Amino acid sequence: MRVKTGVVRHRRHKRLLKQARGFYSGRRKHFRKAKEQLERSLVYAYRDRRQKKRDFRKLWIVRINAAARLNDLNYSRFMHGLKLANIELDRKILADMAMNSPESFTKIADASKAALTK
Known part of the structure; x- marks a missing residue:
């Protein structure tokens, strides 16, 4: 007796x-189109999970640069000064400080400037 795929196929489609x-539209209702779109969307999701990390890093750098320029430094000199001053704050924290507590960011920028002049 041959095996029929009725139940299995129905479950898979469902x-x-x-x-x-x-x-x-049809990408939701028709199995073949839905399958194609789902495969594509999973590829996009995989790609963009990695892209998101890059995008956030770019955003943090832009914010740090803007705040550093308010303190008469550019981004690269600010970061170099932090390295020289042994201040190990990551970009996420620095960007958050630049946005939410500019006075503490100014203190860090001053420490960075001091390390650069030594």
């Missing part, structure tokens, strides 16, 4: 269409 919820 599972895939459930994952395709939120897609537009």
Whole structure:
């Protein structure tokens, strides 16, 4: 007796269409289009999880640079001064300080300047 795929196929289609919820038009309703779009969207998700890390680093650098320039330094000299002063704060923390507590960022910038002049 041959094996029929009715139940298995139905479950597979149902599972895939459930994952395709939120897609537009036929990409949500038709199995083949939904499958193609789902594969593509998973590729985008994989790629963009890595891209997100780069984007945040860029954002932090822009914010640190803007705050450093308010303290008469550019980004590269500011970061070099931090290295010389043995201040080990990462870019995420520095960017947060630049946005939310500029007075403490100014103190760090002064320490960076002092280390550069030595």
